[in-house]
Amino acid sequence: MPTWLEITLRTFMAVAVLFIITRILGKRQVSQLSLFEYITGISIGNLAAYLSLDTDSEWYIGIVALVVWVSISYGIEVLQLKSKRARDFLDGTSTILMRNGKILEDNLREERITSDELLEMLRKKNVFNVAQVDFAILDTSGELNVLLKKEYQPLTPSDINLPVPPEKYNMAVIMDGKIMEDSLKKVGLNRDWLNSKLRQLGVSMDKIYFAQVDSQNKLYIDPYDDSLKRH
Incomplete structure (x- = not known):
């Protein structure tokens, strides 16, 4: 097999393995990583590069090393979930x-x-x-x-005994030009309501790139055409 083709296949394999590893280990921002997680991330990245470029070694050697690293990291995460003492030892305390x-x-x-x-x-x-x-x-x-x-501290409604209605979070109802039916249902609305609002604004559905409903059922729209007025 030509070297360039082998490197290409190894790289695709490394990317696929890294994707699976990321899904297994979960989502964390860089600032949220513990010291061990940071070290693990660097090591896994290096192993993936090794798997991709070191054509002198068998590809499965890199896979084995990645599996071992991920197994250890996953095991430590499970231990941290079960033990406060383990969390304090591995992550430290505030x-x-x-x-x-x-x-x-x-x-x-x-x-x-x-x-x-x-x-x-x-x-x-x-x-x-x-x-x-x-x-x-x-x-x-x-x-x-x-x-x-x-x-x-900033003054809040509770400081002056001001009653406030329950707040609903904002919900995207059109994304990438497609209506989000599930999102509409979550806020107690439907496609007919959305079409009615768009008619009131004088905008057709196919012109909208993004739309969001706030807690007061006020519709914000962002058209494909940037020259059109946003509401």
Whole structure:
């Protein structure tokens, strides 16, 4: 078999295996990966490259290595789901960096975070005045979560005993020009309602690329033609 053809087949195989692995291990953002998951991701990527390009070795050797890595990773994920102690050991625990408005210097040193880095992390949370912070905790993902002092928190309807109706989440009802029948049913609407709304707006169905219904049954549309008015 020509080398170029073998590499092509190996690459397709590597992509297929990586897709299956991703489906098995689930969805995680990079910022949500634990240290072990991060190492596993790098190792699996390297093994996939090896499977794709190392024509001197048998292809099944790379598959075996991938299966072993995935089995270990999956086993550890199952263990973490069942054991809090295992989660704490593998992922670590959250660290409190500020409590009652006071910076905990020892915890900063433990996490090797400087004062400048703490201020930068606070600014990313739109907090520019340290005096406004009541509590700040560094999660295992590396993200800082901040609780402002009561007097600096945004006012909510419950603070002034204002009743609010139950909120429904927005639902896409047209996507890529196709009506999402299931989405319409979930919000208690139907195709007739949608056609009626579009007639009121003076737009035909075939002109719409995307449409979304909000909690008040207000329809937002995005036509294929960008020169047309959005509603």
